[in-house]
Amino acid sequence: MTFSIAARCAETGQLGIAISSSSIAVGARCPWLRAGVGAVSSQNITLPALGPQILARLEQASPPVQAIKEVLFSQGYSEYRQVLAIDAGGNTAFFSGEKTLGTHRGVAGKDCVAGGNMLRTPKVVDAMVKAFEDASGLLAERLLVALQAGLAEGGEAGPVHSAALKVVGDLVWPVVDLRVDWADNDPIGELQRLWRSYEPQMDDYILRAIDPSLAPGYGVPGDER
Template structure:
């Protein structure tokens, strides 16, 4: 759904995001906004269940409700319908839902802010509000589908493509990237909560993190066999 909604009242989260499932069991979200700490409020993931973005005038309660619906066996379209039906203030919300098998659905309320858009692709769904142009979600999907490598790297490429396509109508200040796999916590959870260059900063964090990512899983599950911790006093 795309269109123009009402202007800002208070402090909404003006956002563009992508959720993706790469077929290996990994689920992830990359997200950026002009508001601070966007990933803390808008990105919701559950290993083996799904990925949800709840954005625009954000209601963080909707993320867990949609994940619960997926966990009960509903496909994304049905999950979205069950959570949005009859819900108060739903016109202010923008939602994307993705299941581990790559099925997706999206919703943009009629009171969403500025230029809005959403696009589903192969194993991915992107959406945004207060966008600089209508092509931002499609650019993110294209970049994701044409990329390769770890899910983190592909999501980062999609986020950068969204920015290159215009991103938000104003400057972005926060960004985040979260990926879940087999363990019951995010293997990657990187956030830039306030910066003039949040996506560039996030890129630096991802490049630093990826070589160490698996080591931290091993340290949690099998500490006696884990690699050196790399801190003073550790041999």
């Protein structure tokens, strides 16, 4: 019911996930990130707890493969789970249980790992990795390019209805956290439009948080700067 890509930017150290699903509000359950540590997507028959628990092990310097294995073993029902992870060093891992739904696949690339289930074709995941590796610019841009490439290759077997983009950098909170919880048509396109609106303001929102005295105003009532 989901396809996603987790990646890092080797230049900035940012980590991010782009994800889309036929299910509602995929961004509320599946992507989990921790600045300077890693990014994890817990999907298929989703157990949200897997994300924070795997990140905790990555923070303790466990390799992604070991972190996923330890957490899945402790939780049980691993045959229903699909998990992909990348750490701050660019090391990746992917797991897909034997009861993962429909056509499923996982592929690791340079500084990225992509995976999905209920896919129209296994080539969806390969297309995402190639698109990410070939793209340039901000990590968020590259993740969205990869997500669109997966959709163009066929995406899910049925229509997708939600999508999310999440990126962490040097701060403890995400610098990008955009979600389309439900759209009858083209949630990925809607996510891209959200990014186009947010990107020019992203640095200003960071500045507003760190040093409000330097933050620009936005012309809203009561803001006279």
